[in-house]
Amino acid sequence: MAMILWRIFWHVTSYRPRPQKYSQSSTNTSHCIASGGKTVGVCTNGAASMTGRHSGVIRLIQDVAPEASWTHCFLHREALAAKEMSPGLAEVMDIAVKTINHLRKSALKSRLFAELCKEQDAEHTTVLYFAAVRWLSRRDALARLYELRDQVLAFLEVARSDLAVYFKNNKFIATLAYMADIFNLLNNLNISFQGKTNKQAKSVFVMYDKIAAFKSKLDLWKRRVQIKDEFDMFENLDDLLSKSVEERVDIKDVIVEHLVYLRKRFDEYFPVDPRVEKKWIRDPYSVDVQQCCNLSNRLKEDLIDIVSDSTLETLFRKDTLVKFWLTVSHEYPEIAHLAVKFLMPFTTTWICEAGFSTVTYLKSKYRNKLETVAVRQPENRIVVASKPNR
Template identity: 55%
Template sequence: MDTFFKRKHDDKHPDPSTQKTKFLRKYNVDFIKYGFVNGGTEAVPKAQCVDCGLMLSNEALKPSKLQRHLETKHPMLVGKPVDYFKRKESGLQMQKRSVVSLTSNSKCALKASYLVARRVAQTKKAFTIAEELVLPAAVDMCREMIGEAAAKKLLTIPLSNDTVSHRIADMASDIQHQLIERIKSSPFFSLQLDESTDVTNAALLLVFVRYRWDSSLHEDILFCGELPTRTTAQECFRCMDNYFTENGLDWQNCVGVCSDGAASMTGRHHGVIRQILDRAPEAKWTHCFLHRERLAAKKMSPDLHQVMDVSVKTINFIKNNAVNSRCFAKLCEDIEADNVQLLYHSEVRWLSRGLVLNRLFELRNEVFSFLTEKKSHLAHYYADTMFTAKLAYLCDIFSLLNQLNTSLQGRNSNIFFVADKVEAFKRKLALWTKRAQEKRMDMFPLLSDILENSPHVNIMSISVTISPPFFCLFSFFFINLK
């Protein structure tokens, strides 16, 4: 019976013979006499009235239906010549092109707004700079170089303060979404943590991530979270765990964590690292090489520590007083010194000591003249050649440490590359210690110049002084590299 019985609706196996092929009518150029043109495509033509712009379906491509529309909707146009409708067609086409051009210009202006907002964010400028400086400057340049039309076109770009703020927020949200999706698609990732306090006393937790995407390793900043109250291990981990939960990240995929050696990070029972390892058993902790280098270089012999203290006191004496700072700058200008200001010393910026001491050593004669004029008790230190020699040594060794510190940084660095750098520096330290015991100081250029120009300086006492404890501390903090 199924052979002769045709079901009206057979969802599983519809009969092709019962399916009707949709018939498409073709547009005829003679339809213009009814006031209609092709408003669709060549494949699927549609009728569009040149007067009211109404778009009819393909089924309406019949002379009778077109005639009915003309007589009922536009009775005053009945009997008009074909040239009249062709002129209306030209006007309709121009209107379409204007709409397309306006839409295109609007998209270009929107994209330009995002591009300018990205520049503002990259340069860390105030959001108002786009509306107050960037746009007026661009308009002036276009008016002079291209013409008034191009200048007026730039004025359509939205660059208000709120607009730039929203653009940056949109881009930040999109970047975060892309990063989260990349991390989720990666089979593993590693983290690097650092907690610090900024100039506004806000405690910030900065987290970087390394992950695999598109067959290569990538590094990005994951997030920067503010710790509202205390900077304990519980608060730091809660900040991270909340971010992971909100974004659907799995701790099980974490295979490595790098941090400094602070107690809140490395606590045996409740430290941040301990809590991460409890949730990611396969992860390995690495003590940050930069922090280890900082700890190793922090210890000095008493003589060198005194030189460092005197240097800091000298800088504070000149820089903390506005009158002293201006007078010292004037003194340096009068003698045509290359620099006219000293640099502040900061314990937070790990490259600070080398830069500060080099500037102080460069202006040591000007500093001595200024301190003598001010009758400061610090002046006699800079008249002592032994003190100057020790200051020169500190400049040399901290410059070398700065070079090491900088070489350990950078994108896509790994533990093997960094370990080679540190191991090479340890061997240099051993060689320098041996050469210092032999009274050979050519590896320290500033100290070598002082010794050459001051033959009465006791090189043996210098040799003993420049064997600082951090030579040994480097081997202690980097003992597990081999």
């Protein structure tokens, strides 16, 4: 399955034409699907080239494998939910980006700013660029700009820049601190989606657990800010406000507005929570079989047999979900097929993104003749393999 995703992503996103080899090797979608039409799920981003109704990759795959389901990558959805901001924060973000671009506009300005930072014993000597396509860069850029705010103000004043007035505004600085904190929390959520759990790709249950937890945190943070004026969950902002008690800036309305807006965006991108309807898959021994409305009577009988089997219960407590249902499939193939089909699809494109990042690192100007097509160089799979190299 990982091989399928790798090849689909490579050929769709590749920008270099391959006149004959490209058309012969994989523009035929069925060639990208293992064993003809046995694919049960495909995880991609939401780009039109992937999800197009008539000629998108998903449409072409489903023509060959009609039962294949599509999953919108959790990483991509989280990034889209966090991308748009409330008007107050959008304005601060725009000013922050203009300031960063101004400081790094030329090599001379960069060197002068670095010298200023060294003279003032700052921990860092440069600000970081913000790139919208790099989802985690927003927090890094904002955090560094907030950290060097005093040096930035001094430099802008000497340069007589119009941007200096913003860094004299306490509300602007407080909002910048909040943005560095909230996007740090969003980055932590995004990073938690990556990687594996128990050497296996994270299941949809694990992902929705994290999403539900973050939504609840947003509600909690909003109540604490709105009712109790508590900001300790936002480290930089809390530290800033504690140092300026006499001139405490009130940005409560800005924070509450953004938290409400962020919760709304998460509801839009994660509208359906399958954990209740599919609870019988995750823990068949804690559900009321009669309440499993999405199962036929025959499958309910099979589920009763499974729940009543103490040997299977022991295996359930010991093995992973996939291993458990694969074991069940020997005796109860129909209900096990439904469970495995739900658990098998990838929830993120992390394995592909990790592969691309590794290839980008390996294929430097000193080794630019390396072949990256998986068919011709199967060794590239090493970079995303779960087992360590020998």
